[in-house]
Amino acid sequence: MHVMFIPSWYDNNRNKVHGSFFREQANKLQENGVKVTVAYNEIWPLTLMGKIKEKSGLSFKVEKGLRTYRYKNYNFIPKNPLMFKVFDKRMEKLYKEITKREGKIDIIHAQSSLWGGISASYVAKKYNIPLVITEHSSVERGVYVKKSYYKRIIESYKSSNKVIAVGNGLKKEIEKLSGRNDIEVIGNLVDLSLFDIRDIKRESNEFIFFSVAFLEGEKGFDTLIKAFAEKYKNKNAKLVIGGDGSQMEWLKGIAKSENVEDQVVFTGALSREEVANWMNKCNAFVLPSRYETFGVVYIEALASGKPVIGTFNGGAEDIVTKDVGILVEIDNVKALSEAMEYIEQNHKKYEPRALRKYCTEKFSANVIINKIINVYKEIIK
Structure with a gap:
């Protein structure tokens, strides 16, 4: 089983821990026999124009054990719904490059509709690939969610084969937005290897x-x-x-x-x-x-x-x-x-x-x- 794994936010040269729990999930899937290829549309804000020294466009690298394809470039029309058409084409380029180098994709799994799930739904529909969206963020309470984005977000929910919510509160919101009644709740994967019971001596009894x-x-x-x-x-x-x-x-x-x-x-x-x-x-x-x-x-x-x-x-x-x-x-x-x-x-x-x-x-x-x-x-x- 080959999964094209699409995080909506991910680590980069300016933030080394961004989206770390997405990486943890991808790694654990891979450890359990799933072939995972990460596809990330790395969107650069115009405020960083001239400050980023990296090359734009497609790139490939094995990052912490995961075969990772990135499309890096600026968001030239921020806050304009037309930007999603640009993001769709970038995701399609990632899809084509991955299928050429990694082989047939069986499932696309996007983490959150905004931004990755929207473009994932475009590619999934165009190439007839099953789509799963795991939603981590509230649409109604989202800081970056404009009303003009709602149409594409709701379309991504409706067109996916499965929508997963990380909590029951979020499930209810997605049901209301999408009209679906088959939302499944699966919590975030939590790496508990660092968190265990230790006997630590304290300096005081406070x-x-x-x-x-x-x-x-x-x-x-x-x-x-x-x-x-x-x-x-x-x-x-x-x-x-x-x-x-x-x-x-x-x-x-x-x-x-x-x-x-x-x-x-x-x-x-x-x-x-x-x-x-x-x-x-x-x-x-x-x-x-x-x-x-x-x-x-x-x-x-x-x-x-x-x-x-x-x-x-x-x-x-x-x-x-x-x-x-x-x-x-x-x-x-x-x-x-x-x-x-x-x-x-x-x-x-x-x-x-x-x-x-x-x-x-x-x-x-x-x-x-x-x-x-x-x-x-x-x-x-």
Whole structure:
């Protein structure tokens, strides 16, 4: 089985970790006997005109074990729906080059409709190839999604042989947009090799709440700091917030105004190894996002044997049950502070190996990959 694997965003010379979970999925598919060829339309913004020293056009390279074809060039008509016709032709060139060098393609699997899935649907329809789209992003809440893009996005859903959503909240949105009632939910593949249960000696006996995300958008860190202050001001507890972003100074200001600036630690950007270390140092993980399509960090915390506090945000509901943590209403400072206090006072009831077992049985790489391969088998049988 040969799969043309199309990520909508992927690593490049300016961002080495962009779309890393797409690469992880492709690698795991390959390890399980699927021939995978990556096809990436690498779109350069005009703001980088003259700053990129790479050659435009088609290129091929084996990247971290994956045969990878890229079409690199600028988006010369940004924010104009006509740009999709240009992207379609670039994807078609990738398809032709791959079939010439790698052989017949059995399935096209695109990760998100915008941008890859739209062009994937064009190629799939033109050359009569089965298409799978796994949606990771909300159309209705997407920062880069203009109303004028909706038509092509919805067409890509309708024309695909199978649409997969990474969470039930996203499934409902796609059903409403596309009119389809056969959307399957398969969570993101999470590489748990870095996240396990370790016995780490702490310098003090203070209770540590850990949270991590980009300090952008709707992660709810402002609510989290206020909830922490409500119960733990001047107490033997610490809130560690990992990640960097434009909200950093604003959030520091909230910590100061709540008189907990000495108890709230901002680590800045963290590598995955550093995130794994903090998952083991902490007593509990908390992330009160206002919206999630999935929630990989919740799973990483559970894999590290830590109870989780989240919100009813569309993604956490698929992960956090009453046996592994607590969910509260979005932006409810009182409910969040009470959940934190409950976990702090009862955290020993959450047996680390039971949390990890729950996590691996539901979200490990083998579980997710087997589900995806079964989808492939269904549509080409």
